[in-house]
Amino acid sequence: MSEQTATQDRTEAIDAAGWGSPVVIWQPHNPAFWLYVGALVLGVFQFATQVVNFSDQLMPAMVSSTILWSLYVLPWAWFIHHKDRFGRETRRLAVIGFVWGGLIATFLMALPGNAAMLSIMSKLFDSQFALAWGPAIVAPLVEESSKGVGVVMLILLASRHVRTSYDGFILGAFVGLGFQVFEDWMYGVGASGTAFGFDQVHNSITTFLGRGLLAGLVSHALYTALVGAGIGAWVQSRGKPLGARLPGAVGPIAASLLLHGIWDYAAFSGIQFLGLLTGISAVILVVMIGRWTNRQLRPWMSDLLAPEVATGLITDDELTAMVGSPRDRRHLVHAAKREHGDDAGKATRHVLHAELDLAEALGHSAGADSDDVAHARSELQRLRAALEVTLNA
Amino acid sequence: MLMKSVPVEHRVLGLDRRKLAATLAVLALIVLWAVAVPYIDSSISYETEVAAGQTFDVGSGVTIVPPTRWEVDPQTALTQGLLVVHNSGLTVTVTVGTFDGDLSELMESANDSLGIDRITSPQSSITTTQGSTGLIESFDSANSHGVFAVFAEDGVGVEIESLGPEPMATRFADEINAMILSLQFGATS
Structure with a gap:
């Protein structure tokens, strides 16, 4: 999927779900x-x-x-x-x-x-x-x-x-x-x-x-x-x-x-x-x-985060876990823990939380690159670097 | 959303016509529960209604004045020692019999017959308009509320139980309280 298509799907998903729409009293x-x-x-x-x-x-x-x-x-x-x-x-x-x-x-x-x-x-x-x-x-x-x-x-x-x-x-x-x-x-x-x-x-x-x-x-x-x-x-x-x-x-x-x-x-x-x-x-x-x-x-959630996968900020496995059930997310954390130790499991959990924060910021901004979105992306990069350290330890 | 966002062809009297039908449907439901059904209810009577101020002789010289327009159970109206009146799922039962003990004994025996799923409030003392002193307690189960009052005088015991759905118990609380306070001993027939 091209980056342009992914971005368009994101916009349509946000519009369909009404995530970015304001409520006027x-x-x-x-x-x-x-x-x-x-x-x-x-x-x-x-x-x-x-x-x-x-x-x-x-x-x-x-x-x-x-x-x-x-x-x-x-x-x-x-x-x-x-x-x-x-x-x-x-x-x-x-x-x-x-x-x-x-x-x-x-x-x-x-x-x-x-x-x-x-x-x-x-x-x-x-x-x-x-x-x-x-x-x-x-x-x-x-x-x-x-x-x-x-x-x-x-x-x-x-x-x-x-x-x-x-x-x-x-x-x-x-x-x-x-x-x-x-x-x-x-x-x-x-x-x-x-x-x-x-x-x-x-x-x-x-x-x-x-x-x-x-x-x-x-x-x-x-x-x-x-x-x-x-x-x-x-x-x-x-x-x-x-x-x-x-x-x-x-x-x-x-x-x-x-x-x-x-x-x-x-x-x-x-x-x-x-x-x-x-x-x-x-x-x-x-x-x-x-x-x-x-x-x-879930399909909308997937479309919301897909452009971040295209840019490499989120992995395919993480996207699958994010749009899946709580069990899917636990499975990803446990797999990291099993293969690389407790610290890797904890760091994976932090990355998933940061991705949820990013999804929230994107929903609020209707997909635009707001300050909150930029902050959420930088936090995700910081936590991914920490995860890499635990995976290579 | 500003007025200009409503296309011209969808405006009627300055309102968004696309939302008119659903809004009117909600309004109809409000009118149904708040006005129409209460109106229908007020136009229907019980077959055997309590007249305003009507006094009932329950037996052993005990009289009581139930709330106006409540239904009197016709069988109990003719039965000495028992009077049952109803309204909207609420039932007030007045039982009269010979009793020589004190009030707390009467309350205790009455409580023994209550269901175990009820949470009961502490007992309090109550005095009728005539001056007779009794004991009262309230009790709750998940969706019903009740009041239990006992009185005893000159070898005569009286139990009054009000039971019904909680909304009705709250709504008719004043009428039920007035009925309990209207209890009189020593009436001559």
Whole structure:
């Protein structure tokens, strides 16, 4: 492949993946922008109304729940900081998605929708039926749709950036996280309201332990990551026949609805074995779907770094490892370690990290030779020289 | 992205027409959950609803006022010693019987019948509008929330359990609290 072709492929890959595209908040021509703003105003109003109701007697519960659930967000913030390294706008989009999940999906849509649907079920069928099956049927339907359209809104607001199942997976997780944090915050405070305001801090901690730590993993972030992956897959496969598009889009969304429903049924019915089984299945599935979405990026990742291979900065083996799975990267490190000793393994790992930094810088600069790209290349050269020393030792 | 980046043929009322259909679909879903479904719910009634201020005689001289427009389980309304009211997946059960022990014994026996997967809060003292003192605790399982209150007076024990999905427990907390506080002993029929 000529250097010119490689560079052109890189540009196309960056464009297709949306890595170099900026996200502009102020978009007065975009109807989705005005819908987001309007829905946010209404969501904030509903949330503020709830806070005012609580603030009468439940201040200790509000303060303790706010502290606990703010801490809960920190590891997720760290995750997004380290995860999507090629798209420069992911953090901003994650915040927009988090706010949709927390203030719009929760307070404007799911709370009134859930209450009304459960009430209708109770009136039309039977209270015992509503009690036994209501949460399992209503919650996935109302909540996943409310959160899922948050991912749709992100696509409408940043259509040049949110284009892949991987984008949908990551951003869906943040929409779900916002929903989870705000909903559970409200339950933590509300638990004290249901007990006449007694033991407020204890009630907040109990809710946090139950919904944040014990059941926190199998919750909204996971479900909406799956929904987001499906929506992202639909967008990514644009132009392909319907038959080829549907499985990737419908599969993860259907899995999310099913897991959410079974989990709620098991949790509410107290069938612990079913809950455990569902929880384990959900975690395994989300890891598999996460890897699948990641694999969709590999050809673009390969095109992104190919010009660096052409110039000799990156070797073919390293490119194969870089666009492969974590196992492929470990294999390269272990091979160097086995043949040349511990120092060679460590130096190989450093080179791979430096190549990831270079890929990140290239994604941010849309392939241009920015200062960050030049710095990443010089660091890679420095670490490769160190690797050569260990290989020749 | 500036306005000039939207081609002329794709503009309608100054907006990007290409995003209009999807935006309207999202708006429709917001209206569905926030307005339409709640409206439909408010237009449907339970068959046996609690009237405003309606007082129920549960037995042994114990009366209580459930929340307005909740459904009364018609069978329990005719059963001495038991009253069950529902709303939106929430169930409040009032059980009345003879009991000579103290409140903590009554609470202990009630707790024995609760599921082991529940995390229970410490008990607190509560006083009804009439002045009767009881004990109350709340409990949680993964997705449900409940409140348990016990009262005992003149050889009569009362257990009140509220249980349901967490969103509903929070939403109707004030109504359930008011029902518990409306409990009265010593009514003559």
